[in-house]
Amino acid sequence: MISKVLFAIGSVVVFEGFFLAIIPDRLRKALTQISLATNAQLSRIGLLMMAVGIVLIGLSDF
Numbered sequence: 696m697i698s699k700v701l702f703a704i705g706s707v708v709v710f711e712g713f714f715l716a717i718i719p720d721r722l723r724k725a726l727t728q729i730s731l732a733t734n735a736q737l738s739r740i741g742l743l744m745m746a747v748g749i750v751l752i753g754l755s756d757f
Contacts, residue, residue, distance in 0.1 A: 714722055
C-alpha cells in the first residue's frame with residue numbers, strides 16, 4: 696500500500712518537474728492567470744480535477 700502512495704507522489708513530482716524544466720515561461724504565465732482567478736473559480740477547477748482523477752483511478756487496474 697505505502698509503495699503505491701510513494702509511487703503516486705513520485706509520479707506527480709516528476710510530472711511537475713518535467714514542465715518546470717521544459718516550459719518555464721509558459722508555466723509562469725499559467726500561474727499568473729491562476730492568481731487572477733477568483734476563489735470560487737479555483738474551487739470549481741479543483742473539484743473538476745478531483746473528479747477526473749477519481750474516474751482515472753477507477754478505470755485503472757490496481
